[in-house]
Amino acid sequence: MEHEGRDYALWSIAIVLVVLFALIPVLWLISISLKPPDELTDQRFIPQSVSFDNYKSLFEGGIDDSPFIKPLINSIAIALITTVISIVLASFCAYAIARLEFPGKRLILAGALAIAMFPPISTVGPLFDMWRALGLYDTYPGLIIPYLTFSLPLAIYVLVAFFREIPWELEQAAQVDGATPFQAFTKVIVPLAAPGVFTAAILVFIFCWNDFLFAISLTSSDASRTVPAALAFFTGESSFTAPTGSIAAAAVVVTLPIIVFVLFFQRRIVAGLTAGAVKG
């Protein structure tokens, strides 16, 4: 018991340290975002006076004049569209890889892995030229397509792992019960793989949401510019003030959807949903 108690204490300390390490920059960011411009450089962690001016400035001027609202809409739309397409395609692909024996299966997996490892920066130049020629430059599809390229392998890998865990008998039981292969997939397999589907969805969403490289290279206006790229174009109150406060506020705002997203789906990402399917 004593031994266990000591282990517990050591683990707790370690966890607190890690959490602090991860959270301090975030707290700092919040702190900066709440400071009025003249206190920005006062080197205090806790602001002397709290002001929401930085946040207000983000949304000032409505959709047409605000430097932030249109990019936020773009970010949400592009990330959501990519996530939906990616998960639908990846679940079909992962199901086939997990369940079927077909020639070229290894090639697909190896190809997916290779693409995921490919450095995005080396594709940006060619994409820039191609997109301009094709008229995809500075459009939604212009970002969604490269995002799909890099998020699909990730989603496929996560989903294959989950599909493999599902007992094959469940699908056969569904077939004997009169289900077509598609019904067996949608009514039995997908609900059971839900934790995997949500995990993959969150990973894909975060990937798209965080991307800066493609967003800055393949957009030129608010038509499709996402928040990370838009932040780079923030200007201060005058040409002599740095936009530090509004960037901090924008950074806090873009972090919120991720937190909400994860919290919302956390309950769904519970292991053991398959418990009770088979003996044991």
Added chain:
Amino acid sequence: MSEIVLDGVTKTFADGYEAVKDMNLDIQDGEFMILVGPSGCGKSTALRMIAGLEDISEGELKIDGETVNDRSPKDRDIAMVFQNYALYPHMTVRENMGFALKLAGVDKAEIDKKVEDAARTLDLEQHLDRRPANLSGGQRQRVAMGRAIVRDPKAFLMDEPLSNLDAKLRVQMRTEVAKLQSKLETTTVYVTHDQTEAMTLGDRVAVMRAGVLQQVGTPADLYNNPKNLFVAGFIGSPSMNFMPAEISGGKLKLPIGEVDLGDLGVEQRDGQVIAGLRPENFEDTEVIGDLREERGVTFEAEIDLVESLGSDLFAYFHIESEGVQSDQLADIVEESLEETGAGEIREGHEQIVARLDPTSKVKRREKAELWADTAKLHLFDPESGESLRDK
């Protein structure tokens, strides 16, 4: 209500392995047919071919007179109970049982009625809104049965449905299954490796070994007239005792004595044979009384071990012999070694089990005089393993 006919059905896997070889079996309407055999004998593959979960490489499968080789499982109107139950964990018991009806487009009220009827039959009414994860093994098993019976399908296919239950529950569920089947009178194919289940449940039993159907018959038929060494050794518990024997000049020489061949109704031939005698065909001479004068042989043996179960008494002894060699028996020994870890075979000795009257006074490490009912002897060809009894 339907008949299932397997006509020369063969399964060859992609790697060339033949799991089922030229299987011919005619399962009557309403019959309870058991497929039994050691693991890897092809019984599950045969069942899965009937279900449509496995392609048929050669031959023809007919359900209700129609060839169904190329029909997918959903179009065969059969229900299957899986070894690990395969309940849908994200559905309640009610949804699990009603799933097939829902897919078939039956209206809600009708589904509810059928599910509740089935639940009543299986004593699951109070569990209808629980999920499989919250049920005990026996309850899950009953849900799996329930899922099959709500549909009123042409046939039930059961793949070792009781093997995941503990011993006591298994015996209890065995009777339940038998009752259910005789009540519903639905054609049932039941796969098991447990010969006791096979003997107690089936109208008829089909014994398989290495992909080949060995013998089909009623439990009594298989027990009394096994066609070959494998069936003789597989059916019955404890299994039949085997010893080497020799026929010469109308006499059968056994390690325990000599018998006239005339009474046995076997082919006349000279040479080596394998003799088989079931444990209950031995008796303590003190108990047997006058019968020993009529027939059989009497011999002395040193008892190695006595197991008394109250109603029965098993005496183990050995006879000096070269031992019996046969591929068919090796399969059975391997299986029992895997399952029990027992079955130790001593070189130059043949272990014999005798089931004696419980009042017998035989004791461990003491000599006892035993009687063997040689009229019940089974003789087999040592090469082919075929029974030498006249057909």
